[in-house]
Amino acid sequence: MAAVCPACGADIEISEGMHLCACPKCKKKYLVKKLEDGSPSLEEKKPGFLTTTVSPLVQYLITAAVIAAFAYFGYYYMLDLSNVIPGVEKYVTVQVGPEEEEAGEAALPPSDNLVSVDPFSDVTILFRGVNGRATACANIVTDNEAVKDLQFSLEPNANLKSGDKMTLRVVSTDEEIRNLGLQLTSRTKEYLVGSLDSYVSYFDEIPDEVLGKIFLAGMDELNETYHNYGGSLLEDPVVTRTQGWSYSTMYLLNNKEDGTNFLFVRYKSKYTDGNTETEVYNTVRFRNIVLKTDGSVACTYAAVPSTHMFNLFGSSIYGVYGFGDTTTLFNEVIRPYEGQYTWTESDEAADNRMIMAADSALAARLYAQEHPAEEGGEENNEGGEE
Numbered sequence: 001m002a003a004v005c006p007a008c009g010a011d012i013e014i015s016e017g018m019h020l021c022a023c024p025k026c027k028k029k030y031l032v033k034k035l036e037d038g039s040p041s042l043e044e045k046k047p048g049f050l051t052t053t054v055s056p057l058v059q060y061l062i063t064a065a066v067i068a069a070f071a072y073f074g075y076y077y078m079l080d081l082s083n084v085i086p087g088v089e090k091y092v093t094v095q096v097g098p099e100e101e102e103a104g105e106a107a108l109p110p111s112d113n114l115v116s117v118d119p120f121s122d123v124t125i126l127f128r129g130v131n132g133r134a135t136a137c138a139n140i141v142t143d144n145e146a147v148k149d150l151q152f153s154l155e156p157n158a159n160l161k162s163g164d165k166m167t168l169r170v171v172s173t174d175e176e177i178r179n180l181g182l183q184l185t186s187r188t189k190e191y192l193v194g195s196l197d198s199y200v201s202y203f204d205e206i207p208d209e210v211l212g213k214i215f216l217a218g219m220d221e222l223n224e225t226y227h228n229y230g231g232s233l234l235e236d237p238v239v240t241r242t243q244g245w246s247y248s249t250m251y252l253l254n255n256k257e258d259g260t261n262f263l264f265v266r267y268k269s270k271y272t273d274g275n276t277e278t279e280v281y282n283t284v285r286f287r288n289i290v291l292k293t294d295g296s297v298a299c300t301y302a303a304v305p306s307t308h309m310f311n312l313f314g315s316s317i318y319g320v321y322g323f324g325d326t327t328t329l330f331n332e333v334i335r336p337y338e339g340q341y342t343w344t345e346s347d348e349a350a351d352n353r354m355i356m357a358a359d360s361a362l363a364a365r366l367y368a369q370e371h372p373a374e375e376g377g378e379e380n381n382e383g384g385e386e
Contacts, residue, residue: 003040014040114183119170125191131198134160146180164193199259200289203350210297211354212361218265218284219245221303239318243270247358250346251334262287273313280322281329
């Protein structure tokens with residue numbers, strides 16, 4: 001059968017049972033109705049809600065808005081969209097409660113076959129390093145084998161400082177958690193970084209006992225250097241050493257970016273040629289002196305002396321490691337650090353503490369040298385008690 005387009009007069013081929021047609025020339029769409037004599041009648045199709053005159057993208061956006069509106073009121077809905085979007089049969093929305101929204105995670109559906117557990121009940125956060133540069137990891141000690149198989153993520157976990165917040169998150173998938181037979185009470189937990197070890201930044205943070213050990217370590221290093229590189233002076237008939245290394249002052253340097261530190265201890269010694277007495281100064285450097293959270297101070301006592309050569313009485317024959325004055329020493333040893341470090345020189349109180357600590361350390365060493373049997377006996381007694 002054929003019909004004539006009411007708009008342009010073109011012929012439109014109508015098949016048996018056809019209810020909708022379009023003109024091949026002007027593209028207008030018509031509803032097909034049969035007249036009493038069986039001939040076709042064309043009636044222009046009017047656009048309606050979510051018909052083919054609306055693009056699939058617009059249809060999808062409208063549908064999504066309707067679904068979101070239902071979900072907002074906290075109910076479960078099942079919408080049959082098969083008549084709206086071709087190929088789509090059903091959309092299901094699930095209520096998300098306030099607690100899950102705050103945590104940013106959807107809780108697992110309850111089931112009689114799942115065991116409810118708090119995955120963070122047996123978690124301890126371990127820290128390593130110092131304030132501002134600390135790292136952290138989660139240590140999980142539990143008898144629950146299923147919890148052991150969970151995967152966790154801790155963020156941030158590096159360059160931590162006191163007061164920082166970290167989030168420990170279970171990153172196992174829902175399916176993995178179900179397969180372990182678990183239902184988690186929560187998926188995330190927040191932790192606050194507490195007190196951490198820090199680099200010493202003030203002289204009064206260093207205990208007297210540590211000062212004494214630092215003094216001895218520096219003195220021993222300088223004496224060894226003197227005997228190795230200035231040994232000729234020991235037997236020299238002209239130049240003699242009239243005073244061994246003694247304490248002079250300290251410089252504490254702290255890195256402006258990460259707080260790491262250097263402690264320079266300045267020592268002085270005296271020499272004479274029979275007519276004139278001269279002083280020689282040298283420094284020993286210690287690095288990364290750390291104040292522990294328990295109040296103690298950790299130091300490796302690895303002393304590094306300056307290797308600047310100084311000629312005694314203007315003669316290269318009598319060369320020793322050191323400086324002839326404190327100004328030259330400061331400019332050569334300390335000042336090069338000024339761009340990256342702040343520095344503080346010890347005041348009278350710190351100097352007096354170091355002098356007393358040095359005297360006590362020297363006295364203790366001398367006593368131990370003079371009474372080796374007593375020290376060994378004490379060690380043996382302690383061993384017996386164990």
